[in-house]
Amino acid sequence: MSEPSDSAPAAELVAPGLWHWRARNANIGGSISSCQLYERAGEAVLVDPVPLDDEAWAGLPQPTAVVLTAKCHQRSAWRYRRQFVATVWGPAGTAPMDERPDNMYEEGDPLPAALRPVRTPGPEPVHFCLLAEDGVLFCSDLLANADRLEFVPLQYHDDPDETRRSVQGLLELEFSILCLDHGPPITDDPKAAISDLLQRTAG
Numbered sequence: 001m002s003e004p005s006d007s008a009p010a011a012e013l014v015a016p017g018l019w020h021w022r023a024r025n026a027n028i029g030g031s032i033s034s035c036q037l038y039e040r041a042g043e044a045v046l047v048d049p050v051p052l053d054d055e056a057w058a059g060l061p062q063p064t065a066v067v068l069t070a071k072c073h074q075r076s077a078w079r080y081r082r083q084f085v086a087t088v089w090g091p092a093g094t095a096p097m098d099e100r101p102d103n104m105y106e107e108g109d110p111l112p113a114a115l116r117p118v119r120t121p122g123p124e125p126v127h128f129c130l131l132a133e134d135g136v137l138f139c140s141d142l143l144a145n146a147d148r149l150e151f152v153p154l155q156y157h158d159d160p161d162e163t164r165r166s167v168q169g170l171l172e173l174e175f176s177i178l179c180l181d182h183g184p185p186i187t188d189d190p191k192a193a194i195s196d197l198l199q200r201t202a203g
Helices: 077-084 160-170 190-200
Strands: 012-015 018-025 031-040 043-047 065-067 087-091 103-105 116-119 128-131 136-139 143-145 149-151 177-180
Touching: 012 177, 018 177, 031 136, 031 177, 065 077, 077 087, 143 177, 149 160, 149 190, 160 190, 177 190
Parallel strands: 043 065, 065 087, 087 103, 136 177
Antiparallel strands: 012 018, 018 031, 031 043, 116 128, 128 136, 143 149
16 A cells, blocks of 8 residues: 555645645655645645645645656545545556546646646656646655755666756756655755755766
8 A cells, every 4th residue: 555654743834825744654664755735726736645634634725636746656645535526647657556547647738726747757757747837846756855955865766867867857947946755845946956966966
């Protein structure tokens, strides 16, 4: 079962219409797994959801959709599909998931809340980031934020060189908030943090 057993006690407001929560995930050795809830134009999208305590949902918008960036981030998608009667979107071409998504998407396809999928292979061949029109980038298994921005450990990636190229490509996108699947968001000049990481790990 891909769903983490631990849940987050509360959600944090990152920016208007954007919430974040995280919890330790025994499925990945107790490391942090994070997710975001993004609301825009009457739609509320859960991106790669991890469990949130039931009481903490009070005051949050009810999700209308769940978007998965990769097969490895199904997490709580299927439970929240049933709980909120939300549609699940998954990337086309991925290996079969625990359950079948309601919709499949490819690069550039329109997603709920006007999210745009950007293909970022490396961790897996079928792997995406999601770009919002208001400058939020939802980044999956490329990067993690502990004390500073790092690559998700490259020994777990199918193609580490492709991961690095995908991260370099993020600098061409327009965003000011970087949301991650492992660690808290970066709201203070995330492009500088990415550039610093690439410089630190060059060669």
